[in-house]
Amino acid sequence: MASFLDRRSFLKQSFAFSALASGFHTLPALASAPDPAARHVLLVGDWGWDSNIAGQARTAEQMVSYAGTHQIRPEALLMLGDSWYGPMPHGIHDLRWKVQFEDMYPASAFPGPVYSIMGNHDYQRMPEDVTKTEMELSYARQPGTRWTQPALWYTFDLPQANPLLHVIALDSNTTQGHETNAVDFTLTPAQQATQLSWLAAELEKPRRAPFLVVLGHHPIFSNGPHGDHKTLIAEWEPLLRKHNVDFYFAGHDHDLQHLEFEGHPTSFVCSGAGGADLYDLKIPESKRGPFAEKVYGFSHLEATPDKVILRHIAADGRVVHAFSKTSKGAVTILS
Numbered sequence: 001m002a003s004f005l006d007r008r009s010f011l012k013q014s015f016a017f018s019a020l021a022s023g024f025h026t027l028p029a030l031a032s033a034p035d036p037a038a039r040h041v042l043l044v045g046d047w048g049w050d051s052n053i054a055g056q057a058r059t060a061e062q063m064v065s066y067a068g069t070h071q072i073r074p075e076a077l078l079m080l081g082d083s084w085y086g087p088m089p090h091g092i093h094d095l096r097w098k099v100q101f102e103d104m105y106p107a108s109a110f111p112g113p114v115y116s117i118m119g120n121h122d123y124q125r126m127p128e129d130v131t132k133t134e135m136e137l138s139y140a141r142q143p144g145t146r147w148t149q150p151a152l153w154y155t156f157d158l159p160q161a162n163p164l165l166h167v168i169a170l171d172s173n174t175t176q177g178h179e180t181n182a183v184d185f186t187l188t189p190a191q192q193a194t195q196l197s198w199l200a201a202e203l204e205k206p207r208r209a210p211f212l213v214v215l216g217h218h219p220i221f222s223n224g225p226h227g228d229h230k231t232l233i234a235e236w237e238p239l240l241r242k243h244n245v246d247f248y249f250a251g252h253d254h255d256l257q258h259l260e261f262e263g264h265p266t267s268f269v270c271s272g273a274g275g276a277d278l279y280d281l282k283i284p285e286s287k288r289g290p291f292a293e294k295v296y297g298f299s300h301l302e303a304t305p306d307k308v309i310l311r312h313i314a315a316d317g318r319v320v321h322a323f324s325k326t327s328k329g330a331v332t333i334l335s
Helices: 017-023 054-069 096-102 132-140 189-204 230-235 237-242
Strands: 039-044 076-079 114-116 154-158 165-169 211-215 247-250 256-259 267-271 290-293 297-303 307-314 319-326 331-333
Touching: 039 054, 039 267, 054 297, 054 307, 165 189, 189 237, 230 237, 256 307, 256 319, 267 297, 267 307, 290 319
Parallel strands: 039 076, 076 114, 165 211, 211 247, 247 267
Antiparallel strands: 039 297, 154 165, 256 267, 256 290, 297 307, 307 319, 319 331
């Protein structure tokens, strides 16, 4: 069978978003306030900048304010990778854990678990004798921590009882042309193959919730400077399509995005604007969308049995984009 990229139904890099208009509804400026009775999750990626943390602080403060203003108690926070840029010389005892995690995302506002996946910067050895991947897995084993990362890839349900979202958390640090060195490590080829087999087996299992979500640090498709990911397109995208995965959430590109493709069951969302330096977009939303913006911010997922609403929230509190998706796959642009 021809790959997804070879199919005529695939919307090429240069397509106009207006070509998608018949595929779902567009309702400008109709994003309603969050429903406190629904289930809520906040997402943020690429927040762990090690030099100037002002962007992270502004975004984290807005996350706390947003939750308080709308009277929501998130089921969880989803950390989409690149949690720790730069040196962590004291490992699990490094002061940065308190300053940039415990204090930035306080338990008073976010008491639920904080589910994390590995980004490429989480593979750095800085200094050489500190392996940040093992550090993060070890921190998750500390008593009383909300940091939840039982393995490089794993699954969980939100909420745990009567779940609305079944989440498959992956490690997207594949060996696609990257050299393994002391700065930027990846999965080994054997790990990559093992994870792919595990993912295929997980997706074959009966649905555990109305909505199926996959997390990976690297976008499969991105309008940002990193562009589309050839390895993930070859290995993961066919599985998402085959098993009607509802959402793929990623970071890596330091912006907020929402991409839809004709005939594809998956909504592709990038939320990598949590604090690191922002990136210029390579493809404007007018060419491939419906949304892409260079702005600090986070994302809010509101779930009910019949519908999920995804809102991108800028660090100044603006809802810069929102859309809903029903359990039958119908997408409506809300703002």
